[in-house]
Amino acid sequence: MSEIIKLTLNELVAGIKKKKFSSHEVTKDFVNRCIKSKKLNSFITDNFDNALKISKKFEIKSNQNKQLPGIPFAVKDLFCTKGIKTTAGSKILNNFIPTYESTVTQNIWNEGAILLGKLNCDEFAMGSSNETSFFGNVENPVGKKLVPGGSSGGSASALAANLTPATIGTDTGGSIRQPASFTGTVGLKPTYGRCSRWGIVAFASSLDQAGPMTKTVEDCALLLQAISGYDPNDSTSIDIRVDNFSSNLTEKVKGLTIGIPKEYRVENMPVEIDKLWKKGMDFLKDAGVIIKDISLPHTKYALPAYYIVAPAEASSNLARYDGVKYGHRSEGKNLIEMYENTRSEGFGDEVKRRILIGTYVLSSGYYDAYYLKAQKVRQLIKQDFDNSFNSVDAILTPSTPNSSFKMGEKKGDPVSMYLNDIFTVPVNLAGLPAISVPSGYDKKKLPLGLQLIGKPFDEQTILNLSLALQKRINFKRNVNNWWK
């Protein structure tokens, strides 16, 4: 039964429902695999014993109608989990145990899944390589000393290494899609407002969105279904019908029009990525899709606008970590000194950098020049997409301008690190859904993804297009268990 861990989420669900294997057997296999894969450092906190216990008691009879019956499931450590330490990858929450469960994870448990553990991530989801985590770097199963991407690096790593059958991440500027691209997995950022943000440690509230990370497009549809839905506790979640993404999933995409934005042909992009992009177009053409050149003229302003808006919100969102109520507290002679020591010791460099940037751009005298300007740019970027969607059904771009890189390679150079998000960030600014589908390898034999961007709340179309791509690309994940 060692093959269990290689099965897709849909196969596991079907297997458990048909009693081919039990929840406990599945959980046991994943736990064993996790224990043997500690070198990857994908987990911050494990819940293995508990998961085994729960899976043993799992009764298929009463759970036949659930979407994720008895499935062991690890989640990014940005989701608050009741009674289980939740750190957001930060020292400042090193001892924090929530008394509540995030809406999205609760939705998953309501469908019968069992918490396997909490996955590593960049500190407060700020990073593109998982190198800012207080709990150490995460290895990419694809190759030694390679970063898994970030910020959902632990999620991508665990998924690609078969430590969890599927997982969820959060995506503020590409934190699901970029690691998916780096690890040869599927990652979808839903429309802003599709999933509740309640109980997710906030990074940048107007951009954050939880989303599925899976091995296949079919799994992605299934998991998206489970986590979506309106939540009255989140004023920004939208009360809109959630269709059955799985049963509506089809590779019949004939007649759809796909836009190819010329602004995404950036300088110095590796030739393989351009080739892969063309290959993607050819595959879609083969499926009967019409390809159309489009222009998103404000694309070049997206990254600078993002690195104003996101830090601005973060600087305020992270003010609550002050050592007064919970989390890490350092000593100080007075309140101010306690604050200074707590936050100096509790936050890492990247988080501090963004708090400083955010504080700066909101300061009086700079607000109009930075924050307000960035918000205007954001509107223009959104308009670009709106205009395009008058004539296309979805947009195809590369997910990232490069494949995974060596640990430490970009650590001292934040700007080059930020450039990793160049294709993903505009989507968050516009609040659109987008998916990264594994599409091939570069000359270093590292996986690369293609991104499909959809209309608001039209996740179905990009899922369908992804399925058409998946069938034609026939991507094989190349994981050789080097860490064992």
Place this chain on the structure above:
Amino acid sequence: MEIVSEKTFDYFIKGEKNKWEVIIGLEVHAQVLSKSKLFSSSSTKFGAEPNTQVSLVDSAFPGMLPVINQFCIEQSVKTGLGLKAKINLYSVFDRKNYFYADLPQGYQISQYKYPIVGEGEVTLDMPYGTKKIGIERLHLEQDAGKSIHDLDPENSLIDLNRSGVALMEIVSKPDLRSPNEVNVYVKKLRSIMRYLGTCDGNMQEGSLRADVNVSVRKVGEKQFGTRCEIKNVNSIKFMQMAIEHEAKRQVELLENNKRIDQETRLFDTKNNTTRSMRSKEDAHDYRYFPDPDLLPLRLEQSLINKLKKQLPELPDEKKERFIKEYNLSAYEANILVSEKEISDYYEEVVKKSDKKLALNWLTGDLFAVLNKKNLSISQSPISANNLSLLINMIVSGKISGRIAKEVFELMQENNENPEKIVETKGLLQQSDPKKLEKIIINVISNNKDKVEQYKSGKEKLFGFFVGQVMKLSEGKANPQLVNEILKNKLKSNV
């Protein structure tokens, strides 16, 4: 330096060299009367054990999100309507960022650029006529928790029960010109909100506090001077004292050719002075920006129309009606409408009895009792119905005014029915001429010397005879009849 108060205008500060006018603007923080907080379902009840009315949202746990309380929105719209103000269909909640131990989020959710209520006005009745005070805006914000520094020698304690409670900040234009105008303004504001049921105005419990902006300028000057803001003053008396001291301080500086620094000051209630809290240079940069956790607030005109229809009669309208309906002076009407409960009480009394007597008994005797016992009208020991019964007995001549006072005293115990008191104590007025004649004859025959003196021109003694009659009748004699009969008897007894 002395303060000159003029009946026609009002209030100036006379310095060594010039006469100065005081310019005052108020930012009143009024706690919204609501069961739960602005962005969470925690209770707002006053006086609970510390930290027992705190939700995960109020204490800013990771991943917690605010959800607007619709009732608080309606309350502030109602208040806006009561201030005859423009209601903004579009408003935005912003974050005001600063660190303090009793501010769990590290920011206060407030409204900055787009408040829910725009310009309005409040009318004041001053001895020198009515005066309109402009309202700049009203915005909604959440309150912070409470820091307690004097319960533990080593530590400060934090109570988050208040954290997240809804406040309305009502900002006036710099239209106020004296401590007395501030007094009348705050009372009027409080009265309007109490009529509306949007704020209980309880200053002891901190439901109403104010930041006071003060500047001075030479009489006749058009330009405003540099202002100082006195933070968080929690009683009208302290507001008045603070203004007086701050204005004098500014005049002194200016007359000595010194500059006034724009700054935030605190009123020291012990030493009766204001002292600097922070200068403009040290002022917080609050880094306001729209709260990304909350969408802009869009109100439907239909909601505003609905709330408008539900508005009760407000003090100004009620005052006009009282003047017309009950024939009262503006001054009298003002007293009655200052508190809704007083006007309700009055209307209850006049339903069954004389308007003028009702006014006198209510604002005279009953107010004195309430003052002495430190009670509000709703706690009055005498019900409106019983007061009207008392008044009716006076009008019908069943008891004299003097006896009425006595009965009134007795009524205070257990809100007793005055008719019953009069009956059981036998206090009915003696109006039988024959019985009175008997008493009078008795008095005359017992005071022959005085009668002689009276007759020889000492007419002042008439009062003495009346007094004797009243004494013998135990105060029950009908004074008019006594006067009549006594005069006749004294005349006839030649």
